[in-house]
Amino acid sequence: MKTIIQLKKRLALPQTSWQLCLLAAIGGFASAMLVVLFIFAIEGVQSLFMNEKDDYNSLTALSRFLLPIIGAAVILFFAWLTGYKYIRSGIPFVLHRLKIANGVIPFRNTINQFIGSAVALISGFSVGREGPAVHLGAACSSYIGNKLNLPYNAIRSLSACGIAAGIAACFNTPVAAVLFVMEVILREYKVHIFIPVMIAAIVGSLTTSSIFGPSHEFGHFIAITLTTDHYFSLAVLGMVLGVIAFVFNRHLILIIKHSARFHIVPRILTAALITGALGYTVPHAMGTDLSAINFSLQNNFELQLLLGLLVAKVLMTVFALGLGIPGGIIGPILGIGAIAGICGSVIATYFVTSDISASDFALMGMAGFMAATLNAPLAALLCVVEMSNQIEIIVPAMVVITSACVFSGQFFGNRSIFIMQLEVQGLPYRRPPLEKSLQRIGVIGVMDENFTLLNDPNEKAITLALEHQADAQKDQLICKVTGKGEKNGFIFYQQTTNNIDDTPTIEKHWLIPLSSQSTLAEAYLLLVKQRKGGVYIYQDNPEQIMGIITFDYIRSYLLKGKTNK
Numbered sequence: 001m002k003t004i005i006q007l008k009k010r011l012a013l014p015q016t017s018w019q020l021c022l023l024a025a026i027g028g029f030a031s032a033m034l035v036v037l038f039i040f041a042i043e044g045v046q047s048l049f050m051n052e053k054d055d056y057n058s059l060t061a062l063s064r065f066l067l068p069i070i071g072a073a074v075i076l077f078f079a080w081l082t083g084y085k086y087i088r089s090g091i092p093f094v095l096h097r098l099k100i101a102n103g104v105i106p107f108r109n110t111i112n113q114f115i116g117s118a119v120a121l122i123s124g125f126s127v128g129r130e131g132p133a134v135h136l137g138a139a140c141s142s143y144i145g146n147k148l149n150l151p152y153n154a155i156r157s158l159s160a161c162g163i164a165a166g167i168a169a170c171f172n173t174p175v176a177a178v179l180f181v182m183e184v185i186l187r188e189y190k191v192h193i194f195i196p197v198m199i200a201a202i203v204g205s206l207t208t209s210s211i212f213g214p215s216h217e218f219g220h221f222i223a224i225t226l227t228t229d230h231y232f233s234l235a236v237l238g239m240v241l242g243v244i245a246f247v248f249n250r251h252l253i254l255i256i257k258h259s260a261r262f263h264i265v266p267r268i269l270t271a272a273l274i275t276g277a278l279g280y281t282v283p284h285a286m287g288t289d290l291s292a293i294n295f296s297l298q299n300n301f302e303l304q305l306l307l308g309l310l311v312a313k314v315l316m317t318v319f320a321l322g323l324g325i326p327g328g329i330i331g332p333i334l335g336i337g338a339i340a341g342i343c344g345s346v347i348a349t350y351f352v353t354s355d356i357s358a359s360d361f362a363l364m365g366m367a368g369f370m371a372a373t374l375n376a377p378l379a380a381l382l383c384v385v386e387m388s389n390q391i392e393i394i395v396p397a398m399v400v401i402t403s404a405c406v407f408s409g410q411f412f413g414n415r416s417i418f419i420m421q422l423e424v425q426g427l428p429y430r431r432p433p434l435e436k437s438l439q440r441i442g443v444i445g446v447m448d449e450n451f452t453l454l455n456d457p458n459e460k461a462i463t464l465a466l467e468h469q470a471d472a473q474k475d476q477l478i479c480k481v482t483g484k485g486e487k488n489g490f491i492f493y494q495q496t497t498n499n500i501d502d503t504p505t506i507e508k509h510w511l512i513p514l515s516s517q518s519t520l521a522e523a524y525l526l527l528v529k530q531r532k533g534g535v536y537i538y539q540d541n542p543e544q545i546m547g548i549i550t551f552d553y554i555r556s557y558l559l560k561g562k563t564n565k
């Protein structure tokens with residue numbers, strides 16, 4: 001028992017520890033295996049009625065129309081079984097839970113995410129796998145931390161590790177997964193979190209590569225032939241992608257905002273009808289991204305056909321995600337960016353004398369559109385580099401990414417689609433900087449265990465308080481109160497000095513109970529109104545005190561920026 005408490009104390013502090021790294025590896029493996037099960041479920045069901053995965057063109061036109069409607073009915077059935085209030089899922093929901101609930105995700109939301117997203121991907125909705133991978137990874141790793149009753153700051157770190165493992169397992173891109181977590185999810189770089197996240201991403205990538213092989217989905221792209229002569233065309237492509245990203249984000253948010261007044265049932269069914277109608281005529285727009293990209297590369301000189309596919313893909317995606325179909329956004333974003341890039345290569349051939357490779361512009365389109373839509377330039381760059389296995393694309397991709405992000409943000413005020421989704425859905429995702437700082441430290445790691453506990457507050461207790469405060473050890477004096485007309489609990493005696501005559505007086509404060517899993521942020525919020533007193537820490541039984549934290553200690557930490565431990 002003592003060893004477990006010492007472990008929790010270590011994890012409660014914002015320091016790099018092998019214990020957290022080990023838990024990150026365990027959580028990363030569990031998260032990756034859950035993602036593997038998710039992928040097997042999708043591909044296994046698709047193999048029953050398709051020649052290849054995501055090959056919706058092999059289905060009849062009527063089947064393409066009916067398939068999303070059948071999928072919507074299944075999604076709604078499971079949503080009804082688990083309760084419609086647990087339908088929220090995906091990256092925005094994980095962001096919300098990570099900031100507000102320390103990464104702890106309700107089990108029913110996870111069930112809806114697994115089943116609902118699998119059905120959506122099977123049924124041809126234009127959603128991605130990475131959203132479910134993020135949700136499942138965060139839920140799996142945070143579940144392990146919660147079952148071990150770890151401090152909430154450690155659970156939050158494990159949740160971030162699960163996200164990295166889920167993305168790495170989904171795309172086999174560990175470096176991009178780490179950057180995505182730091183740039184988009186946590187939006188901060190701290191070494192004590194960075195290292196465990198790296199370990200989880202490595203474990204997640206190794207797990208899936210050992211099962212599915214080391215190849216990437218986009219590893220078939222040929223070696224790029226871009227030169228400095230193409231950089232002007234790439235900059236123009238980036239600006240166009242920035243405009244498309246703004247239009248995409250704006251209309252997705254408008255659909256979310258205006259559809260919120262309707263129940264989830266008509267929204268899901270409407271998304272199914274739109275997907276079925278578009279899939280009836282444009283089969284390659286169905287699914288996540290591979291089908292659309294492969295078709296575009298094979299037909300890159302048919303500009304009208306490509307533009308039609310691009311419009312259909314955008315409409316499918318914004319209506320599916322905007323109306324509440326569970327799934328990710330990054331997969332469709334990569335598909336839209338690739339199609340837009342190929343369209344750009346066709347147009348550029350009329351103005352540039354040198355040959356332009358459609359696959360080169362497809363990769364550039366994926367990087368630029370992802371960066372502008374998510375406002376995550378570094379993650380987008382590393383994602384495309386890892387998926388294509390071509391380090392040579394870094395410089396040209398940077399040209400596209402910078403022009404796309406600057407043009408989209410500067411002239412249109414475009415922001416990350418995840419932040420915009422959180423705001424329009426009314427999900428809080430920010431905490432004040434002061435609380436954010438305190439959230440990194442668990443109370444069990446900094447609590448004061450040097451105290452004397454008395455069972456009855458009387459005159460003797462007050463006398464002892466004076467003696468203890470004067471003693472060099474300065475043990476805190478706490479009295480346990482039971483019955484006798486007063487409420488049950490613990491009283492903390494604190495000596496204060498009158499500024500006028502320096503006469504020491506004793507103040508008594510009721511200690512507020514606080515779970516040992518909590519962080520200093522929760523302790524601060526309990527004490528900030530009276531700006532004095534303290535909290536007592538308990539593990540399982542609120543009547544058994546482990547230690548205390550006073551408001552004076554929190555104030556001292558905020559002023560000095562470091563703990564006394």
